[in-house]
Amino acid sequence: MRRIPSFLLLSVVAMLALASCGEAAEKLAEEAIEQSAGGGEADINDDGSFSFENDEGSFSVDDEGNVKIEGEDGEFSLDSSTDGELPDDFPDVPLPDGFSPQSNSKQSDGDQTIYTAFGTADGDAADVFEDIVDQYESEGYETEGRYENTSGDDFNGGAQFTDSDHQVSVSIFGSDGETSVSVTIAPAAE
Numbered sequence: 001m002r003r004i005p006s007f008l009l010l011s012v013v014a015m016l017a018l019a020s021c022g023e024a025a026e027k028l029a030e031e032a033i034e035q036s037a038g039g040g041e042a043d044i045n046d047d048g049s050f051s052f053e054n055d056e057g058s059f060s061v062d063d064e065g066n067v068k069i070e071g072e073d074g075e076f077s078l079d080s081s082t083d084g085e086l087p088d089d090f091p092d093v094p095l096p097d098g099f100s101p102q103s104n105s106k107q108s109d110g111d112q113t114i115y116t117a118f119g120t121a122d123g124d125a126a127d128v129f130e131d132i133v134d135q136y137e138s139e140g141y142e143t144e145g146r147y148e149n150t151s152g153d154d155f156n157g158g159a160q161f162t163d164s165d166h167q168v169s170v171s172i173f174g175s176d177g178e179t180s181v182s183v184t185i186a187p188a189a190e
Helices: 003-017 023-036 125-138
Strands: 041-044 050-054 057-061 067-071 074-079 100-108 113-121 142-151 154-162 166-175 178-187
Touching: 023 041, 125 142, 125 154, 125 166, 125 178
Parallel strands: none
Antiparallel strands: 041 050, 050 057, 057 067, 067 074, 074 100, 100 113, 113 178, 142 154, 154 166, 166 178
16 A cells, blocks of 8 residues: 555646546546556546556545545545435444534454544534433443543533443534534454
């Protein structure tokens, strides 16, 4: 995967430059990317999607801006869709009431997968935080750490929970009446 980041910037620049160009320019950009990466195959599409693959791995961005990187050390994906849904394989853990996902990511090394979801929740941030802590504890999770900070109307709180299957970190931020939530889920430590 070492070569993927080296052509990432060039790839993004090429996609932006080609937004209004024709097929000949796409082909020229694909060849330039392939050459700068020392081989492989690049594909720039009219819908804004892009992919590159070589013997070390692959990198792709679909027409909705979702990113996927795969290599010998595992894979990483970032789903930037805003359809308000989590992926089907997202672990079944407590989430705040009214949680509306805005983006999520999944990182896997082949043995373990870590999921992260970012979004918003309904209600005052401090209340949302207390409710989610209560939810985890009532479902048998152990609270491993917890912090809270209030400054004026702003709230920042986080907690880590464990059970036999998961380690979960929840962070909740409240400012200007909006409550933002981050949830990261990893396998339980062995």
